[in-house]
Amino acid sequence: MKKAVVLVSGGLDSATAFAVARSEGFECFALSFRYGQRHGIELDAAARVARTLGAAEHLVLELDLGRIGGSALTGAIAVPKDRDAADRAGGIPVTYVPARNTLFLAYALAWAEVIGARDIFIGVNAVDYSGYPDCRPEYIEAFERLAALATKAGVEGARFRIRTPLIRMSKPEIIRTGIGLGVDYGMTFSCYDPAPDGRACGRCDSCSIRKKGFAEADIPDPTRYI
């Protein structure tokens, strides 16, 4: 059975990417990170996703990003609320984490090389997204070129593929794809700034995009909001 490393954040997109990988017949090795996020709820969600979707293994790595700072997700900057699509079009938000996907993909590449996987699935999306530079197709292509040069396997002829099945989908399309593959989105978690009891704030960019996605897909949103 061919192997894939699947980046799993606990959110809606990565759960869908996992379901797509599984539907293509991959044995999935789930990879998550504890990187100084404000809360651990999303890692609980990642563990549920990995277990429910049948990961062969779920590796959670510690990342020291909090000591580098520079983001509302890892530092002392407040998470912005109640921004609409026009606000979100205004530039890269403070929730941007410097070089995050480059780090995530670098770890995924290391693990892929060790276990003999050639496919790395990541649920990035360049349509209904937060404006992060490392979610764009040209970024992914640059990482794929790098991976071939970076590794022993690459030098020996292997071609690593960074698989982004959602990159050109709208959020409603992503949700319909996942529902079609049997994903229960109730196990996923997207909020940047949840209440202490684990309910989603409903107002950060991530909640706003998620809510709108379910509404536009005409599918009931299973999220517990404040």
Add this chain to the structure above:
Amino acid sequence: MKKAVVLVSGGLDSATAFAVARSEGFECFALSFRYGQRHGIELDAAARVARTLGAAEHLVLELDLGRIGGSALTGAIAVPKDRDAADRAGGIPVTYVPARNTLFLAYALAWAEVIGARDIFIGVNAVDYSGYPDCRPEYIEAFERLAALATKAGVEGARFRIRTPLIRMSKPEIIRTGIGLGVDYGMTFSCYDPAPDGRACGRCDSCSIRKKGFAEADIPDPTRYI
């Protein structure tokens, strides 16, 4: 004063790259990693290098590479000894750590973006080296292209430069360059497999290359060997 992030391993090459960065007038932010190496001696050396060469700050990050494995430097594989240049030309050795420089550079990029540095110095060398794929000029160029696409600063027009002053130097040239810039190589440490008392084994690839470099540069080797 313009800032640079300098990757500092505690070895001879990165100390030399640091001295070059300083000679170009950079305020140097030293970055090291604890990544499941077999020993901590090289991090002591990194701290000495950062302090002696006047780093503005020295950040040591924890990396979870031991849990990924796949290398003699982070896992249970034995470090090879007594290989000569012909042996080393025979392919990528077991001391290769999957995707290591990609991870190191990704962290350096994140920190550079946060502190406003645009130059990242790394002491890679493609001449007297161990055959690692992520020390080659084409790899470094691919990372530079990635960095422009990966970051908010890149989207806003910044150009990150991955500076590799040693990449085309022989080991004797590196040593002479460092000596010319006042580097005391007695504070550096290169051995992959030191004795418990901290002396270098003198027989791993890294020791072999270092010894030969000092001999060919006709400069006394300050290393304490077993």
